[in-house]
Amino acid sequence: MQPINKTHLKRFQGKYENRGRILLKCADRPGIVAAVSKFLFGHNANIIESSQYSSDPEGGTFFLRIEFECPDLAGKLSSMNTAFKPIGSDFQMEWKIVQVTDLKKTAIFVSKEPHCLLELLWAWQSGDIMADLSLVLSNHEDCREIVESLGIPFHYIPAAKEIRKEAEARQLDLLKEYGIELIILARYMQILTEEFVAANPNRIINIHHSFLPAFIGARPYERAYQRGVKLIGATSHYVTNELDEGPIIEQDIERVSHHDHVDELKRIGRSIERSVLARAVKWHLEDRILVDGNKTVVFS
C-alpha cells in the first residue's frame, strides 16, 4: 500500500472544481425551493442532484441538499455566500454553501482491532472516500506501522478510566491543532466524557457492533449468542451523551445460524462493521446526512 494516489485526488479536483453544495434546514413553508433554485439560476449554476425532505408538510422541518455546477465556483463562492444571506434570514434557515473539493479534515480513533481502520484506509487510498485524512489517534501502538506507511501521522495517547481527562485534553489539543471537522471511532474502545462529546456535536461517528437498539452497551456478540438471534448487525451513529442512543446513520445485518458460536459471530460481525462504518463516513463526507432531532435524514 502506498500513500493515496495523487492521481485520484488530482482527477477528483479536476472533475469537481466547479461543483458546489448547498445544505439547509428550516421550518417548512411554500417557496423555499423556488427561492433557492432562483438564486442558483441567477448565479448561472446548474442543479446536478437535489434531495429534499419535510418531516411534516404541515409545520414540520424542511431539509434540502443540492449539488450544482457553477462556472468559476472558487471565484464566486464568497459572493454567493453573501448573496444568499437574505434568503437564509427570510426563511430562518440553517444553511451552508460549500465547494465539493474542500475536503473535510478527519481524525480516526482506533484501539487494537484494526479491521474498521483498515477498511477506511483502503477506501480512502483507492479514492472511494474523499477526505483530508489528517491523523490517527490510538490508545495502543498496534496500528502505527500501517498508518505511518501511508504517510498519515499516528499519535499514541494512552487512555484508561483513571486518566481519561488527561488523555482527552491531549486529544483535544491535537484535534484543534489539525483543525479536525470529523472524528471517526473505528472500534475505539474507550468511553468519551460528556465534555468531549458536547464539544463535537454531530461530528463523532461511531460503529456499534449490534443492530441497535438491540444489545445496547458492552459485549453485544456474547449477548446475541445467548439470545439465539438468527441475524447479527452493526450500527453506525453520531455519538451523543446517551450510550448508543445517538442518531442512527446506517445499519446492516448478516444471517447467522445455531452453528455460529461467539467467535464466529465476531468474525461475521467484523465484515458488517467495516462496510456499515465506511458507508456512514462516505455519506457524512459528502454532506448527505442532516440531523433531525435524534434521527438522521440521509440523502444517499
Place this chain on the structure above:
Amino acid sequence: MQPINKTHLKRFQGKYENRGRILLKCADRPGIVAAVSKFLFGHNANIIESSQYSSDPEGGTFFLRIEFECPDLAGKLSSMNTAFKPIGSDFQMEWKIVQVTDLKKTAIFVSKEPHCLLELLWAWQSGDIMADLSLVLSNHEDCREIVESLGIPFHYIPAAKEIRKEAEARQLDLLKEYGIELIILARYMQILTEEFVAANPNRIINIHHSFLPAFIGARPYERAYQRGVKLIGATSHYVTNELDEGPIIEQDIERVSHHDHVDELKRIGRSIERSVLARAVKWHLEDRILVDGNKTVVFS
C-alpha cells in the same frame, strides 16, 4: 376476502384530495427547477417530495417528479395545465400534471399460476396499491372465482399461437372499452404480437422469472438449475418487442443451494416474483418510473 374496503379508498381520497404530481422530461439546462418551483409557488403549492435526475449534466436528459399540496387542487388543475404550457414549450418538455387521487385504470392478464395475481389483489385490497382495478383477463378459467368474489370483472379469452390475432382483437376491444392505462402481465404465458405491444408503449409491465439478462426466454428455473447458480431472481420490466429486453423496473434475488432442485427453485422463485412485480406496479401507479431509452429512472 371482501371487495376493497371502502374505508381505504375514502381515507386515501380524503388525505390526498389536494395532492398533485408534476412529471417532466427535457434536455438538461440551467433554470428548469427554478421555473417549475416558481410556477408551483405562484399557484400556492407546497412541494412535498421532489426527485430529479440528469442522465448527463452536460447535454443529457433531465427528469423531474414533484409531489405538491395545493389548496382546491381539483378546481385549479385545468388552469394550472394551461398556465404551465409556456414553460413546457420554452424547455421543450414532455410533461403532465395530475391529481394523485385520479387512479389509473388497470387490467391484469393471468394464465394458470395465480401467485402474482393474488399478491396484486391482496395489495390492492389492503390499500397498499391504489389503482382502479378494472378487469382481469385470462386464457384459463382457474382464477375466475377469486377475482369475481372481489367484485372485479373477469374475462376468459382463450389464447394460443394459432388464434393469437383473434384473441388480441378481443382483448384490445376490452381494454378500449374500459379505458385501460396499465396492463400487468401477472405470469401471463402467451406471447403478445408486435402490434399489441406497439399499441401500449411503456404501459405493459411483465414479470420474468429470472435475474435478467441471465436466462432470457423459456424455462429459466430449469436452466438456472442446470447452471448451478447460487442465487435465483426475478425481473419486472416494461414489455417491448424484443423478448425480455424491455426497460428493467425492478429485480430481486434469493439465495439457493445445491439442495434446491427445480421444484424448489420454482417455489422460492414464486415468492420473489410476487414481491418484485408488486413493487414495480406500485411505482408505476405512483408515477415514480420515467423511461430513459431502454432504461428506467425510478424515483422510489
Place this chain on the structure above:
Amino acid sequence: MQPINKTHLKRFQGKYENRGRILLKCADRPGIVAAVSKFLFGHNANIIESSQYSSDPEGGTFFLRIEFECPDLAGKLSSMNTAFKPIGSDFQMEWKIVQVTDLKKTAIFVSKEPHCLLELLWAWQSGDIMADLSLVLSNHEDCREIVESLGIPFHYIPAAKEIRKEAEARQLDLLKEYGIELIILARYMQILTEEFVAANPNRIINIHHSFLPAFIGARPYERAYQRGVKLIGATSHYVTNELDEGPIIEQDIERVSHHDHVDELKRIGRSIERSVLARAVKWHLEDRILVDGNKTVVFS
C-alpha cells in the same frame, strides 16, 4: 381460491409414502451416528438427508435429524419404533421416528389483520406447506369468509382481558377435540395465560413485528419510527411465558429510510412478517427445528 388441490396432496403422498424421519437429542458422545446409521441400514433404509449439531463436542447436547427412504415404511414403522428403543435407552435420547406423510394437525389463531393468515392459507393451498390445517380460531369475524371458502372450519371466540379464562377454556376444548399439534399465532392480538402456554410447550409459534430483542412488547413500529432505525424486522419464535423471549426460529429485515413514517413501516413490515412466519411454520412442519434451551437448532 379453491380448497387445496387434491392433486398436491396426492402427489405428496405418492412421492413420500416411504419417506421417514428420525429426530433425536442426547448428551454428545462418540458412537451415536454409528448406532443410528447401523440401525437404519439394518432396516434397509437409505439416508436421504442428514443434519446434526452438537452444542459442544465436549459434553454438550447432540441433535440429529435424518430423512430416509425405506421400502414399505408404513408396514415397518411400528417395528422400527420397537427396535430403536434399546438405542434410545442406551444413549438416553429423546427421540421419535415419523412418517413424512403423517401431517401435523394445525390451528391458526388470528385477530383482524389477515396478512399472515392469508400467506399461510396460500402456501398451504399451493402445496408449499404440507399441514393438516384443521381449524382457524379468531376473536373477530373478519376472516370467516375466506377461511370457510377453503373448506376449513372457522371458530369465532370473543376474547378480551376480562374473559380470557373462559375464552381459553373454549379454545382448549377445540384444540383437544381436533387433536391439534401446532398452534400458529398469525397476528393474534391477545395475550395467552401461563396455563395455556404451559400446556403447549414448543407448540405455539408467534410472529413478532420487530427484530427481537429490539422493541419487545407493544407498538414496535411506532417505537422503531421514534428511534430512527434504518432497518425494520420481524421475528418468529416459540411462545414461552416470558413476553417475546421464547426461542427464536427465524428473523428477517427490510431496509427503510427517513421517508418511511409509521404507516409505511407497517406496510413494509407486513411483508416481512408474512414471509418470516411462513418459513418458521414450514420448518416446524418438516421437523427441522429442535429446541435447545432458549435457542433453536434449525436444520433448514
Place this chain on the structure above:
Amino acid sequence: MQPINKTHLKRFQGKYENRGRILLKCADRPGIVAAVSKFLFGHNANIIESSQYSSDPEGGTFFLRIEFECPDLAGKLSSMNTAFKPIGSDFQMEWKIVQVTDLKKTAIFVSKEPHCLLELLWAWQSGDIMADLSLVLSNHEDCREIVESLGIPFHYIPAAKEIRKEAEARQLDLLKEYGIELIILARYMQILTEEFVAANPNRIINIHHSFLPAFIGARPYERAYQRGVKLIGATSHYVTNELDEGPIIEQDIERVSHHDHVDELKRIGRSIERSVLARAVKWHLEDRILVDGNKTVVFS
C-alpha cells in the same frame, strides 16, 4: 500490518490438533453412512460436523464431509488411511482423510487492481482464513510492497498474449517449486491457456465481476450499465476451459439505481467481489466444496 500473528496459527494448531476431515464421493446406495460412522467410532473418533448430499437418492452421486475429533490424530492418520481402503474400494469411493491443521499451499495471482488481494491478505492475517500462503504472482509490480511487507514472496512475471506460453512456463515452475495446491485469481486479468487449466483441475478459483451467467466475458460493468440492471453481482467459480462457465462456488449482489454510472458500479462491485471471493476461498480451504459435474456442492 505485520506478518500473520503467530498467535493465530498457534492457537489454531492447538485447538485443532486432533481434528480430522473425511471427504468422499461415490454412487449412492444404502449403508455408506453406517460404514463410515462405524469406521470412525472404531477409531475412537467423535463426529463434530457432518454434511451429506445425494444428487438423486435413486442412483445419483453421494457426497459426504465429516469433521471429527480423534485423540492422537497425527499418530493415527496413516493407519486410518490404510484401514479405510477396503471401505473405499467396496463403495468405489473417491475419498481422502486429512488433518485440519495441514494447511493448503496457496498462490494468489493478481494484476493491478489490489482490492481482492488485500481482502485475502487481511482475512489471512487476522486468522479468518487459514492457508499456507506461499506466494503471490503478478504481471505488474504494483502490489509487491504490501505483499513483501507481510513476509510473503512476490514474483513478478510479465504476461501478455504474445508471451503467454513463456509466462506460464515460469509460473508452473514456481507452482511446482512451492508445491501449490490452490491458485486464486484475485482479479488476474490474463487468460490462461488450456494446458495450464487442465494441469490444475478444480484448483483454480476465479472471481468474475458479474452475476453469471449474465455478462459473461469482458467489461461486465459497462454492459450492466448499458442494460440498466437494478442489481449487480459477482461470481466465484472454479476455472475450466470454457470462459466463465466453470462450476459456480458463490455469488452475491448489491442493489444499484439509475444514479449509478459505470464508475459507481465498479466501486460497488469491488466490495462484492472482495467478499464473494473471500467466502469461496475460505470454503475451499476448509474442504467444504465438492464438485459435481459442472456444479458445486457447498457444505457451508
